[in-house]
Amino acid sequence: MTKTLEVERLSVTYATREGGLQALREVSLEVPAGQIVGIVGESGCGKSTLIGALLHLLPENATRTGGSIRLADEEIATASPRRLRDLRGQDMSVVFQDPMTSLNPVISIGRQMRDIQYRDRIGHAEKNDRAAAMLARVGMPDPKGKLSAYPHELSGGMRQRVAIAMAAMMMPKLLIADEPTTALDATLEIQIIELLKEIQKEIGCAILFISHHLGVIAELCDRVVVMYAGEVVEEGAVEEVFLRPAHPYTQKLIECDPGRLKRKVASLPSIPGSLPDLTNPPAGCIFRARCPYATDICIERPPRVTLTPPHWAACHHAQEVHG
Amino acid sequence: MLTYTLQRVALALAIVFVAISALFTIMVTLPGDPTTVLLGPRATPEIRAEFRLQMGLDNPIYVQLADFWGRVLAGDLGTDYYRNRPVAVAVFSALPHTTALVFGAIFWSASLGIVLGAFSADNRNSLLDRVTGVLSVAFIAAPSFVVALYALLLFSVTLRWFPTIGAGEPGDIGSRLYHLILPSLAIGLAWVGYVARIVRASMLETLSESYIRTARAFGLPRRVVIYNYALRVAILPAVQVLGVGIGGMLSAAVFAEIVFSRPGIGSLIYDSVSGRNYPVVMGSMLVAIGFFVTCALIADLINAALDPRHRTKS
Known part of the structure; x- marks a missing residue:
């Protein structure tokens, strides 16, 4: 199986007043062609930094301190700005989290959709037709008329459809979706998920889907990557990971999912403790301080324990947790 | 866009009206009398009174103001008495x-x-x-x-x-x-x-x-x-x-x-x-x-x- 995206030992550090904040530490993951891979993890685990690193759109104070990123076997971690610009929007595109702010408020939808086709030597009318066809495809009523509309005239769900239309229009190899449903209500969430599934089937792209919503990941994705405090702690097929997690963090995360609660509780379950200080991360296992399985051995860096490939977890006690 | 334009125009007219009325009131109540400047220090009280009457300077302010707006709306900005030409x-x-x-x-x-x-x-x-x-x-x-x-x-x-x-x-x-x-x-x-x-x-x-x-x-x-x-x-x-x-x-x-x-x-x-x-x-x-x-x-x-x-x- 070919891989659309391969990230290997990627590390990113932010320069802060308190010193280098190691937001990503040796992150490795892969997105096989035509599959939907979910990345799950709580806020601050490095999901957004990862996207920034993939697109080379990190803030100025961030530097990639190591690792490689390969898009369809092409190394892009060290690609020239010129080459990167060619890839963006064309080979990899992205749907951002908040549709209320991710579209330019003073430029019409049509103009924004035409502008991203700037590489194609086709006429204005053709670009318009293509944009309208794409809007129709994502379920926008009156797609031709909507071309002259401005983002503020559309609802959140409609705007996210526009964003998906823009991302899918150039038939990218990889579509990155950065929590595309977090800002939407639950009924819209399902529609957007269904839409992404259809789009994926039609253009055959791979999707990297970032979310902190376990239910959405389980519904949509083939594979899941679990991140904690800037590291990948577990990766595998969705059923494998969610039914028999091998990392204590994943296990806790699933236990804390409000969707699992059967009856009303006074307080929602949570993982005791807090995220480690990433300017000075502890040696050994990053989850050690909050982990119920932790033993003395956890002071050493956990190995990558393979269960049923591609399922693996970075934990000394993976077999025990896996059960 | 049309509604917006009309709203802004109405607001603009209101601003002009209020600003000019306020200025007019301030101007008239300010100390200083055009008769002194225009007719000179040697003009007799009768001439001054005559002139004040002619210009309506003795009327209450609101009457002067109403007169002023009446003239303006009729397209007459008044006369520059100093140089004897229309203000317009x-x-x-x-x-x-x-x-x-x-x-x-x-x-x-x-x-x-x-x-x-x-x-x-x-x-x-x-x-x-x-x-x-x-x-x-x-x-x-x-x-x-x-x-x-x-x-x-x-x-x-x-x-x-x-x-x-x-x-x-x-x-x-x-x-x-x-x-x-x-x-x-x-x-x-x-x-x-x-x-x-x-x-x-x-x-x-x-x-x-x-x-x-x-x-x-x-x-x-x-x-x-x-x-x-x-x-x-x-x-x-x-x-x-x-x-x-x-x-x-x-x-x-x-x-x-x-x-x-x-x-x-x-x-x-x-x-x-x-x-x-x-x-x-x-x-x-x-x-x-x-x-x-x-x-x-x-x-x-x-x-x-x-x-x-x-x-x-x-």
Whole structure:
């Protein structure tokens, strides 16, 4: 199986007043062609930094301190700005989290959709037709008329459809979706998920889907990557990971999912403790301080324990947790 | 857009009405009597009384005000008794000069200010950014008549690049524009700095917006992202500030017109206020305020044209 995206030992550090904040530490993951891979993890685990690193759109104070990123076997971690610009929007595109702010408020939808086709030597009318066809495809009523509309005239769900239309229009190899449903209500969430599934089937792209919503990941994705405090702690097929997690963090995360609660509780379950200080991360296992399985051995860096490939977890006690 | 325009026009008219009425009241209640200035110290009380009656100066203020508006609405701005000509003639022969001056100043501040501001934001902390930053503050701080005087000294007297006084030959556009450059620059310079600062700040804010990241994530060329996607949003506050700033430019025009000996509303108001020439003061104030409100209205409409979010807001 070919891989659309391969990230290997990627590390990113932010320069802060308190010193280098190691937001990503040796992150490795892969997105096989035509599959939907979910990345799950709580806020601050490095999901957004990862996207920034993939697109080379990190803030100025961030530097990639190591690792490689390969898009369809092409190394892009060290690609020239010129080459990167060619890839963006064309080979990899992205749907951002908040549709209320991710579209330019003073430029019409049509103009924004035409502008991203700037590489194609086709006429204005053709670009318009293509944009309208794409809007129709994502379920926008009156797609031709909507071309002259401005983002503020559309609802959140409609705007996210526009964003998906823009991302899918150039038939990218990889579509990155950065929590595309977090800002939407639950009924819209399902529609957007269904839409992404259809789009994926039609253009055959791979999707990297970032979310902190376990239910959405389980519904949509083939594979899941679990991140904690800037590291990948577990990766595998969705059923494998969610039914028999091998990392204590994943296990806790699933236990804390409000969707699992059967009856009303006074307080929602949570993982005791807090995220480690990433300017000075502890040696050994990053989850050690909050982990119920932790033993003395956890002071050493956990190995990558393979269960049923591609399922693996970075934990000394993976077999025990896996059960 | 039509509803929005109508709303703004109605608001503009209301502003003119309130402002002029207030000014009229202040003017009439101010100490000082046109009869003393006009008829001289030796006029008999009878002549004065006669004149006051003729001009309606003894009526209660609200009657005078109503009379004033009645005349204005009938298209009569009154008569300049000092020179025996209709006020309208005096005002409307001066207006084009001031209009040209203020629009010249807007031209300088908008063109130079937006270019410098956008460029400074794009090349943050570069030499140009620092120099623009220091100069902007310096020119904002310097009063426009000082700038006017020094510009006159440097460019007209020492370097002899520009003419010193006057508004140019009537009918000769080239000469008119040539005479306009220096005074309009003297007024506009402070606003160049102001606009550059505003555009720079709002540009930096805009560049960190999510939709700019979207534009970059789709691989749009840097030039398009900055000078189209970002600048379109970043100039909005500058347009609004310039619209309101026309009031300041009008008062700066008073000095520039005196320094450069140009005809215009500014020098007309200055002369008539010092002579207690009520009809001319009121006539020119009416036109000046009307001009200001019109410009602010135009700025609003430009803003609405540039920012679709404004049009639907009521």
